[in-house]
Amino acid sequence: MTIDIPALATILRDAAKAEVLPRFRRLDAGMVKIKTEAIDMVTEADEAAERFIKAKVAALWPEALFVGEESVAADPSLLTALATADLAVVVDPIDGTANYAAGLPLFAVMAAVVSKGETIAGIIYDPMGDDWVMAEKGGGAWLRRPDGEAVQLHVAETLPLADMVGSASVAFLPADKRVEVLQNTAKVRLVAHYRVAGHEYRTFVSGHSQFMSFNKLMPWDHLAGVLISQEAGGYAARMDGQPYLPHHVDGGLLVAPDKASWELLRREVFTF
CATH class of the missing domain: 3.40.190.80 (D-Maltodextrin-Binding Protein; domain 2)
Incomplete structure (x- = not known):
């Protein structure tokens, strides 16, 4: 089984549009919970977006291990399973939850694909900018937009x-x-x-x-x-x-x- 990376990227976007953006700056106190300390929190949107992504991944790639931030909070053994899984999809439903909960428009939805202990693909979707940066191992890094435009990315030149x-x-x-x-x-x-x-x-x-x-x-x-x-x-x-x-x-x-x-x-x- 292989993961269709453009399809996974679309799932992240769909989850953001269905579960994350409609709740942005609309969270009340009951929609935000502290996990371990004040800077470690989870919102109703995190949980809903992860459920959305997990269901879509299970439908398309049922043999893949799903490792989500909120899933691991409920079942820490998923982290151990990740090290040896033939294929896994690792998801952060909202990266930057503290920013999101504070109403700051700087957060992301992320996924990585892991095979036999190696990361083979990565996707970072920006719901506010509506674009992705993504890579498949050996294929370069790219900024991709929903209209199909793609721009190859390169790190900065070295400086003192x-x-x-x-x-x-x-x-x-x-x-x-x-x-x-x-x-x-x-x-x-x-x-x-x-x-x-x-x-x-x-x-x-x-x-x-x-x-x-x-x-x-x-x-x-x-x-x-x-x-x-x-x-x-x-x-x-x-x-x-x-x-x-x-x-x-x-x-x-x-x-x-x-x-x-x-x-x-x-x-x-x-x-x-």
Whole structure:
């Protein structure tokens, strides 16, 4: 069995139009729940969009393991199964839930396809812009629009450290390491954090930033973006220099335009 990637991309778009956008800026208190802490939440739209996507995936590709963010919250064993599945679809129904719940128009719907422990396709759909960035392994990274237009994507040219622009998530670092990294970011030109990995990956693969760093590695947040980054010419590895794989949930992640930039950032900024 193989996954039709354009069909999966359409499912993400349909889920956004049916379940996510109609609820945007229309959530009341009863539609938002805290999971582990105030910055980790789920909304009625997350749950409805995941049910929508799961049903469509099951109808088209019944043998594929479905690993959704909300499904794993209910059944953590799905993460273990992902490491050995012949074929799996990994979904984040709303990436950037905190932004979505706050009424900020910066969120995404994402999916990755995993086969035998390797990510083979990734899709990041932007409901507000109504387009996708996507990649299949070995096929390059692309911006695709509903009218069929496609633009190949490439990461930015390398820059000296002092001129680099990027994003860094420090929320899940120990407090002392958080201070260390934030102090080190004074060495670059600009560092930001959008609270939505999907748009940080989109910015990077479109050539508008030179780095991204994350500490918490859940597969629905990063599998699609890492593959798209690599297909756009970028270099990604965990903080110990090892490849990032679908079963990894820790170890940190750093993405840069090339290995030399990665090593420079790791040495000078992300020193934890």
